[in-house]
Amino acid sequence: MSASVPAIRSVTARGLVVPIARPVKTAFSTIDAAPMVLIDVATDQGVTGRSYIFAYAKLTVKPLVHLIEEIGRELVGKPVAPFDLMKAMDAKFRLLGWQGLVGMAVSGLDMAYWDALGQIAGRPLAELLGGAPRPIKAYDSYGVVDPIADERALRRSLEQGFRGIKIKGGDGDAANDERVVKGVRALLGPDIALMIDFNQSLDPAEAGRRIARLAPYDLHWIEEPVPQENLSGHAKVRETSPTPIQAGENWWFPRGFAEAIAAGASDFIMPDLMKCGGVTGWLQVAAQAEAANIPMSSHLFAEASAHMLAVTPSAHWLEFLDFARVILAHPAEIIDGTVTARGPGLGLEWNEAAVATYLVS
Template identity: 80%
Template sequence: MSQTSLTIRSVRARAVVAPISRPVKNAFGVIEAAPLVLIDVVTDQGVTGHSYIFAYAPLTLKPLVLMIEEIGRDLAGKAIAPFDLMAAMDARFRLLGWQGLVGMAVSGLDMAFWDALGQAAGQPLATLLGGSPRPIRAYDSYGVVDPKADAGDLKRSLDQGFAGIKIKGGDGDAANDERVVKGVRKLIGPDIALMIDFNQSLDPAEAISRIERLAPYDLHWVEEPVAQENLLGHARVREMSPTPIQAGENWWFPRGFAEAIAVGASDFIMPDLMKCGGVTGWLRIAGQAEAASIPMSSHLFAEASAHMLAVTPTAHWLEVLDLARAVLAEPIRIVDGALTARGLGLGLNWDEAAVKKYLV
């Protein structure tokens, strides 16, 4: 079947709250389970494209489902041509703006479009995009940890071959951050990359101070030290920091990245497929990263991100925070600390019994 022959028949969105292997605590709270919206784009040709988005909080599930299905009704009868559809949705939501739930819905639909195209072509998305699936170096992503209480989990990550560990900071004062970083560094040794994510919890002055205090522990990067929209604040922190600055999971669509890169907001970037415009947005951002020689990593959505990083010229790290495992027929599998894209399209298939169990 030609991948250009697909026509949208209908769009279905379902909300689930899926269990996760360990709670994720950050500076603002704890994620005990994963509120997800599963998206199915059904075509007239019998192919169904799948994707999912992470709703962050259960209260956003219902509006996201309604929005995705409402947009889907307007898409019925249209050909699956993702760049054309993205341009049409950009025009539709220009006055409302991309940020927030609209951007999440549009990005989720875009991922499902590309999944359908890959299935129709009989190819993994990485192959459809001109590359090939290959092992992508991954790091295991934690919330706030205690070096003693969580030692078993951290050692299991190392046993899986992970060459990087990310933990959360900002859940206390600078002394607590140092205690945790020092303890984790001692546990994992000097050869494992250690990253810390502040989740936008600091002001620039405090971020500069804390980063300086943590410098002796050889951090691979400091992530989102200040508010994501404070691009000048990020640039100021970066200028003063002895450690590379990582950001981008909360920058919206390619325009957001263009603005951030222009002011020198970070050393590394990490688009989130759900906020950057899905596959279509990611491809445009990857071009910006290549032009600026900026290493580019992923945020969440490991299954799809493994395909995207395989065709990203400056591919850096893949984040593993396995939010959808409970509802996938074939969850991700880490081999020697790396993840290789698999399956046709994005390689996503639902475990319908699990979906029924966790359906909201």
């Protein structure tokens, strides 16, 4: 192997449950802490690539750690060549399929490979991919809110310069959704983008009724109104919706996006780096979005997403939901409502004291 091509020396995964400043209530449950897995891919050039993934539930933390380290044992000695490694993973898991935990593990590893390559080059990932870090317009992402009880928090978001706010819906009836949206719109004023996320909680008929009821409040998008796998349902809702439909955080790898785009499932798309195939998968999805003229936003992972949106032709919004702040030495910063990517690589460095505090034994 050429001395200029790094090889994988080891893969380490650590599970954490991290406190978050603002619990996120959805139509189904409340996220009051962030189950996470940190991934470290050490190379033979003395550089360690880092990434993290969000496990969604505490019960998946340990299985993800085990899965990543088992995959990692087979990667030792292989060149850090993300496209080749993704092709190998596709072949390895083709019969099993890689939605779910396998897909999360593969995507997380891919992000760590690219971080290592950026560090070795001494450049932010956005530069390595042919672009440059730049301020990316961000929206502040909330769970279910109450316009009165959460007024102070919402005003704080405006003071930070956010030009967009997302809230959750679907936890009550249509009248409750309208009450909340009406109150938040009055608080924000007409010039702030307001999005609502139903987290797949409605059927197409009910989604159509609620969207029509909320139309007077000038929503920027309606997110995941129906179950993510129901592409025809999304397309049906989109046909009659006066508000753009947003989806994609739960579509898996570039093939999933190709199917959704072909079905006409949404006006906008928002890949999740942990589900679309990491950096490698994102690049392919971004090419699809550009070809279809679809605005593309991010889901979670603000630090890495700022790099990817900087090289995405149809870049739209960056979601800011700061789950990782506690365990990062240099958390993402909001400046005038924007996030700018930092390097080298993804710009991730662990706060090891915090990691030790929240480690899952």
